[in-house]
Amino acid sequence: MNILLANWTWFPSGGDWTYIENVSKLYESNGHHVVPFSMQDDRNFPSAYQKYFISNINYKALNNQKKISAGFKVLSKSIYSNEAKKYLNNLLDEVEIHLAHLNLIHHYITPSILEVLKQRNIPIIWTLHDYTAICPQSTFISNDKICEACKGGKFYNAILKKCKKNSLLPSLAAATENYIHRINGYYNYVDFFICPSIFSYQKYKEFNFFKDKLHHLYHSYEFIETINASSKFSDEKFVLFVGRLEKIKGVHTLLKAMRNHPNIKLKIIGDGTQEEDLKTYTSQNGMNNVDFLGKKDKFEVWNYIKQSSFLVCPSEWYEVLGFTIVEAMLFGKPVIGADIGAIPETVINDETGLLFKVGNDIDLAAKISLLYNNEPLINKLGENAKKHAGNLFNPRKHFEGLKKLIPAL
Structure with missing residues (x-):
């Protein structure tokens, strides 16, 4: 045909x-x-x-x-x-x-x-x-x-x-x-x-x-190419956000949450209309733990996902699906996601990741704290996430x- x-x-x-x-x-x-x-x-x-x-x-x-x-x-x-x-x-x-x-x-x-x-x-x-x-x-x-x-x-x-x-x-x-x-x-x-x-x-x-x-x-999602993608690993430990820098993506909520974790590194991949406002916010609050990396191609994104401890998806709109979540899970990474839209279909609380109340930076900060220093939990949720995404997509x-x-x- x-x-x-x-x-x-x-x-x-x-x-x-x-x-x-x-x-x-x-x-x-x-x-x-x-x-x-x-x-x-x-x-x-x-x-x-x-x-x-x-x-x-x-x-x-x-x-x-x-x-x-x-x-x-x-x-x-x-x-x-x-x-x-x-x-x-x-x-x-x-x-x-x-x-x-x-x-x-x-x-x-x-x-x-x-x-x-x-x-x-x-x-x-x-x-x-x-x-x-x-x-x-x-x-x-x-x-x-x-x-x-x-x-x-x-x-x-x-x-x-x-x-x-x-x-x-x-x-x-x-x-x-x-x-x-x-x-x-x-x-x-x-x-x-x-x-x-x-x-x-x-x-x-x-x-x-x-x-x-x-x-x-x-x-x-044909994940063979994704899983086999080469990576450049470093010893740096960090959490990751990937997406457009727009209000509906909730990055402002994520930055508020990260103010409670000055010793945890956050890397942000993406660009958008809110980029300068978000950078100004981090500067005004002395947040040296946040790196804005700009837009990256898919292979660079995959490299960062592989190296990260987990992904954060703080969206504040009715996400239709969320391919970044899917990719992270296929790499065996758990995801902390907002409980809105289709996110709970992939991020199953305490099984493939952790859910937090949408727009609530205090709840998000608590979930980041719970997961970041708990390697056994990261590994367990990551394994479940990989199986779940592989089956769903x-x-x-x-x-x-x-x-x-x-x-x-």
Whole structure:
């Protein structure tokens, strides 16, 4: 089969790309051919089909113009893409596609391509990596707090609350996008929606989003490459955070907790809008035990995970899954995680790691203290974590799950 794999990037861009990379290998190892459909970008991996990719859209540059015309351009491009439909039609004229597997396409490729796929009677599955279809903000975070006010299709609340960037125009654009996609019935064209965690599956069900088409299926992760990755070891002992430096990732809570542990080294991998604020916080509080390492490629990240005592995941939003947790566990590392979203599905308290009350730096500090100097506990939880992750994210299980939806696979 020729399988169209659509995603907004064709380069490492986060957890979505980790899945794209793994499911591509999975399809190909089972005799299928992956045909990417994405957006032009200098960082993209080379592809024989890149001539069909849509032109690059830089929303950040458009938003910085602060003009009404730029705002309308952002609004129109994020909702409907004639270009994406045109290029996809061109691709489909040249290549026979037997299955379309969509991933993150909102705002860039847009759900408008579903019309094209439906017209050609191509089966469609869509892996839901975020909550955009039911939450205009995509994260259920409004003004730094969990919010479900748009439940029941009440997307106007995103405007009233200024959920997007605490600004009226982006919030208006986001809410309008959700309304138009619902009104035009794009989601009706999808055969199956795949939720990567039980939590996200239940949340979509709570919002009455195509209950009969929703299916829970944990991601595939080919961990042989991960486990066999070479490492440069040192004698330094430290705990690790890997992720975007944004408010929803809870790094500020982690830094507050680390103020209670000046003798424990914390290494932070990642970048984001909060980076300078977080660095300022550590400087003002004399926290010489914190190292900001910036963004690293996956092999460098793996090296740091291998050397660490354990990983900390202090997220403060409804994590859909959390691939960094998965990678740490596959390396036999326990994880201290916040009790929110899908995190408790991987971090099982006192079995594969430790859970702390979300946003509670005192509880987090106590859990760090409990685990850091207890090597027998670290080893025990780490062994359990490796087994648990290996079972949950087994590629064979993932493919069998896909075959139940698409028997022709």
